[in-house]
Amino acid sequence: MKIQKEMQKKLIFYMLIFDAFFIAGIFLFLDFPWYFILIGILPPLVFLAIACSKIQWNFFIQAVHSINTNELKIALTFDDGPHPIYTPQVLDLLKNHKAKASFFLIGINVKDNPFIVERIKDEGHTIGNHSFSHSKTIDFKSKKGWIKEIEATDFEIQKITGEKPKFFRPPYGVTTPHLAAAIRETGHLVIGWNVRSFDTSTKNPQKVVQKILRETKAGSILLLHDRHENILPILEQLLPELERKNYTFVTVNERNDE
Known part of the structure; x- marks a missing residue:
């Protein structure tokens, strides 16, 4: 069916x-x-x-956009890493707040920064697949092209962590029939979001934080990026505010959607 x-x-x-x-x-x-x-x-x-x-439409692919819970649990997710400068600082901030997160990694960045990937795993965060190239034209790939992107990233992550990622997030959140066919073959669970921060386009960290706080609720999956310097002041403001609101941080591995 x-x-x-x-x-x-x-x-x-x-x-x-x-x-x-x-x-x-x-x-x-x-x-x-x-x-x-x-x-x-x-x-x-x-x-x-x-x-x-609109990945939330689930038109081509059935994705998970929230955690199935009434408790004040939320999932911080970071796309496009690992970045050699910003990802370690993001990990430091998460560690200071005893917060777990999910990192959707680009294969070529994994290949260039294996020790950061190892640290992400060792500190208890979840690692997901975010394609190998994240190229600007990636959405035009065929099923075969998508499978190559996904499997190449799985290989690089597994080589470092010993585990094949279970989760995949499409670059730009774009889905197509070819990607759907590829995911059906690779067996990954696709993870979306219901709170988009626009942290890569909004220059004012305070505006990003206000938007996130306004939209976050129990079970929210937040979309952030650990490849730009703005993420640091954003997290420095955001994490204490979320703690003040009694939110706890879980990974997408704890989504409870079975």
């Missing part, structure tokens, strides 16, 4: 693309004004863009 639903969504994906260009072709053939062609092509393509980029 699950595979059948995925096939239906894949069919919808390609049908919408076909319909968009088919309608545009008819308008072009009938010599309609350019804006009619645009009107014909935009709605299905806009829908597809939103469906692909």
Whole structure:
């Protein structure tokens, strides 16, 4: 039944693309004004863009976006590491607050920073897969290309930690039919989020912290990044505030979604 639903969504994906260009072709053939062609092509393509980029829609892939709990437990997650400068400082801050987190690592960064990966594991954090390259065009990869990205990252992480990651987070939070087919083969559990910090685009740490505090509730999974200097003042303000609100920090491994 699950595979059948995925096939239906894949069919919808390609049908919408076909319909968009088919309608545009008819308008072009009938010599309609350019804006009619645009009107014909935009709605299905806009829908597809939103469906692909909104991981919370679970359109192509069923992902976990929160922890199944009524207790004041939350999961801090960090994407794009390990970074040679900022990740160790993030680990120091987490250690000072006795907080556990989940790190979704890029394979090429793992390869370049094995000792940081080892430290992440040794300090009790959860490690997930975040692709090998995280390239700007990664969302256009075929199923075979995605499997190569995921398995290469698994290999680098397992070589250091002795364990194959169970979790995967898509770069940019974008999902496609090809990625869905790859995940079905690799068997990873996909982890999303329900609190997006926008820490890489918002320059003011205080605004990031305020947004997070406003949106966080029991069971929230928070999306952060440990590849930029702004993460340090953000965590310095955020961690004490979350503690003051009596939140405890767990990893995505404790999601209790079985």
